[in-house]
Amino acid sequence: MKQLLNGCSVNLAExxxxxxxxxxxxxxxxxxxxxxxxxxxxAGTGTAGKSGHGEELHLDPSAPTLPVExxxxxxxxxxxxxxETGKGWLTISPPLLYAMLLLIGPIxxxxxxxxxxxxxxxxxRTFTLDNYKAALTEPIYRDLLMRSLFVSxxxxxxxxxxxxxxxxxxxxxxxxxxxxxxFVITVxxxxxxxxRILSWKxxxxxxxxxxxxxxxxxxxxxxxxxxxxxxxxxxITLAHSWAAFAILPLFVSLEKLDRSLLEAxxxxxxxxxxxxxxxxxxxxxxxxxxxxxxxxxxxVGDYVTPKLVGxxxxxxxxxxxxxxxxxxxxxxxxxxxxVSTMVIVSIVAGGIVLLLAGLKRLLK
Amino acid sequence: MRFLPNPxxxxxxxxxxxxxxxxxxxxxxxxxxxxxxxxxxxxxxxFTFRWYESLSGNAAMQGAAWxxxxxxxxxxxxxxxxxxxxxxxxTRHRFRGKxxxxxxxxxxxxxxxxxxxxxxxxxxxxxxxxxxxxxxxxGHLLICVPYSVTVLVSGFxxxxxxxxxxxxxLGETAFGxxxxxxxxxxxxxxxxxxxxxxxxxxxxxxxxxxxxxTEPTLPVYIWGQLRFAAKLPNVLALGSILIAAxxxxxxxxxxxRRRAERKMAVRP
Numbered sequence: 001m002k003q004l005l006n007g008c009s010v011n012l013a014e015x016x017x018x019x020x021x022x023x024x025x026x027x028x029x030x031x032x033x034x035x036x037x038x039x040x041x042x043a044g045t046g047t048a049g050k051s052g053h054g055e056e057l058h059l060d061p062s063a064p065t066l067p068v069e070x071x072x073x074x075x076x077x078x079x080x081x082x083x084e085t086g087k088g089w090l091t092i093s094p095p096l097l098y099a100m101l102l103l104i105g106p107i108x109x110x111x112x113x114x115x116x117x118x119x120x121x122x123x124x125r126t127f128t129l130d131n132y133k134a135a136l137t138e139p140i141y142r143d144l145l146m147r148s149l150f151v152s153x154x155x156x157x158x159x160x161x162x163x164x165x166x167x168x169x170x171x172x173x174x175x176x177x178x179x180x181x182x183f184v185i186t187v188x189x190x191x192x193x194x195x196r197i198l199s200w201k202x203x204x205x206x207x208x209x210x211x212x213x214x215x216x217x218x219x220x221x222x223x224x225x226x227x228x229x230x231x232x233x234x235x236i237t238l239a240h241s242w243a244a245f246a247i248l249p250l251f252v253s254l255e256k257l258d259r260s261l262l263e264a265x266x267x268x269x270x271x272x273x274x275x276x277x278x279x280x281x282x283x284x285x286x287x288x289x290x291x292x293x294x295x296x297x298x299x300v301g302d303y304v305t306p307k308l309v310g311x312x313x314x315x316x317x318x319x320x321x322x323x324x325x326x327x328x329x330x331x332x333x334x335x336x337x338x339v340s341t342m343v344i345v346s347i348v349a350g351g352i353v354l355l356l357a358g359l360k361r362l363l364k
Numbered sequence: 365m366r367f368l369p370n371p372x373x374x375x376x377x378x379x380x381x382x383x384x385x386x387x388x389x390x391x392x393x394x395x396x397x398x399x400x401x402x403x404x405x406x407x408x409x410x411f412t413f414r415w416y417e418s419l420s421g422n423a424a425m426q427g428a429a430w431x432x433x434x435x436x437x438x439x440x441x442x443x444x445x446x447x448x449x450x451x452x453x454x455t456r457h458r459f460r461g462k463x464x465x466x467x468x469x470x471x472x473x474x475x476x477x478x479x480x481x482x483x484x485x486x487x488x489x490x491x492x493x494x495x496x497x498x499x500x501x502x503g504h505l506l507i508c509v510p511y512s513v514t515v516l517v518s519g520f521x522x523x524x525x526x527x528x529x530x531x532x533x534l535g536e537t538a539f540g541x542x543x544x545x546x547x548x549x550x551x552x553x554x555x556x557x558x559x560x561x562x563x564x565x566x567x568x569x570x571x572x573x574x575x576x577x578t579e580p581t582l583p584v585y586i587w588g589q590l591r592f593a594a595k596l597p598n599v600l601a602l603g604s605i606l607i608a609a610x611x612x613x614x615x616x617x618x619x620x621r622r623r624a625e626r627k628m629a630v631r632p
Binding site for chain 1: 371372375376378379382383385386387389390392393396403404405406407445446447449450452453454456457458459460461462465466468469471472474475476477478479480482483484485486487490502503505506509513560563564567568569570574583586587590599600603606607610611614618622
């Protein structure tokens with residue numbers, strides 16, 4: 001399993017971070033957190049039910065010590081399927097097999113492709129590193145890779161820094177409307193991916209909303225030509241697109257923060273800045289890391305934003321990958337570009353994780 | 365409250381500005397879709413429905429809408445079924461390798477979509493399959509399942525497993541328990557998962573762009589129309605309808621999720 005996961009070249013830990021924070025952001029957790037704080041956790045919730053009356057009634061048919069279990073399942077296969085582990089694997093197998101077949105399988109094929117070469121219409125399956133040599137040394141691809149990395153790292157940090165106060169506000173001052181706040185903030189993320197980017201094109205364009213608005217107000221005398229078709233436009237658009245997504249892990253980590261620690265620090269004479277730097281920031285670091293990864297990794301491969309608002313100077317690696325699978329029809333090179341991107345972004349992500357872990361230790 | 369009123373007000377203002385900026389581009393498109401001008405620019409000239417009217421006779425657009433509906437409904441149902449399996453295993457079973465298995469299922473959430481798209485493309489074409497709506501559904505399933513799992517895990521956590529045990533102890537078969545206890549209890553979460561995944565599929569562009577062949581979904585159709593500057597107002601009108609539909613679906617999903625939450629909160 002581990003090897004397979006490494007094959008898709010995304011750090012397992014990062015995924016789990018992102019996964020956990022997303023899971024924890026769901027309403028049930030919110031409810032439990034709220035209930036725990038107000039002390040109204042009733043027997044109706046899952047956790048309380050188990051420890052209450054369920055103790056006696058809780059006959060776990062899968063417990064291996066039960067005699068019933070020994071009678072059933074003579075063959076080792078049947079015994080495995082009857083065990084708790086077997087039942088778990090059996091239950092999770094349909095979605096797991098799907099992910100294996102349509103995610104891990106194809107990624108292995110892509111990695112294999114990256115070591116082959118295109119021979120006009122057919123693919124030559126002799127092992128070669130030429131694609132990687134091209135992907136990593138040819139100036140055009142090197143520049144695109146560097147730019148994509150720069151854009152995704154910048155977008156991730158900008159998004160997280162701008163989102164942090166909002167997550168803080170919802171967590172500390174949201175009151176009973178926390179759920180509503182989160183819904184209102186995340187809705188734009190779920191709808192109109194393509195249209196939001198188009199909207200930025202309409203806003204920033206040479207004859208667009210911003211320019212025509214400023215012109216009609218008489219603030220500028222001719223349209224500004226540096227608004228669109230550059231890296232800045234790509235960064236603005238992506239940061240806007242992903243803003244809502246970064247809030248969720250930040251919010252979850254702020255929710256988990258024990259408020260009494262802040263009170264204790266305040267009682268001992270720490271000011272708000274010191275409290276933030278020495279308590280809130282280190283303790284919410286997992287959320288910050290998750291938010292950074294959840295924005296950085298997907299944005300490195302964004303295709304639409306550079307295409308619509310990036311112009312010639314804002315082209316990113318996904319555009320080059322698409323060309324290799326489209327017009328240029330050089331799948332192995334495209335595959336090598338894709339694999340290199342994922343490997344490099346994983347390395348950078350790992351570096352950021354280590355850096356922030358160091359920062360956390362320093363602050364504490 | 366230990367905070368001074370001033371920083372607090374500053375923070376509230378910041379949050380309001382932040383949310384306003386979040387919504388500004390989303391709300392801008394509908395504004396210009398009613399503007400009586402062929403290019404979206406300020407100042408606004410006049411109110412018109414003509415961009416919407418010209419959509420009604422557009423066969424290509426209606427075909428794309430139909431394709432989107434087929435893909436969305438299929439992806440929503442299949443991903444919810446797969447999501448129920450995963451969420452059940454995650455919440456009700458304890459087994460070795462659970463964390464690895466669930467991270468693999470959730471992985472499409474943070475992989476760049478272009479990576480998923482090209483790897484699927486290469487494999488599907490390599491297997492000799494024609495690109496069609498089915499290939500789009502296969503792709504959308506990958507990215508919809510994690511959202512289903514997220515919604516359904518909270519659904520499973522919301523109700524007591526002893527209810528299912530009681531049903532079995534009282535003589536119900538495994539299937540009967542599923543049909544008469546588990547599914548009714550989960551229903552709000554299931555509906556929420558269906559609505560959310562349908563919206564995700566309706567909105568998804570990259571996978572559909574790579575995997576759709578000659579049958580475009582709505583976002584792919586819109587992408588094709590962007591080449592023609594003259595079609596922009598129509599695109600804005602169509603986009604506004606799409607955004608409105610997404611908002612309605614997501615709000616409905618949220619309401620169902622809240623109902624699930626209330627259901628477990630009220631029970632004695």
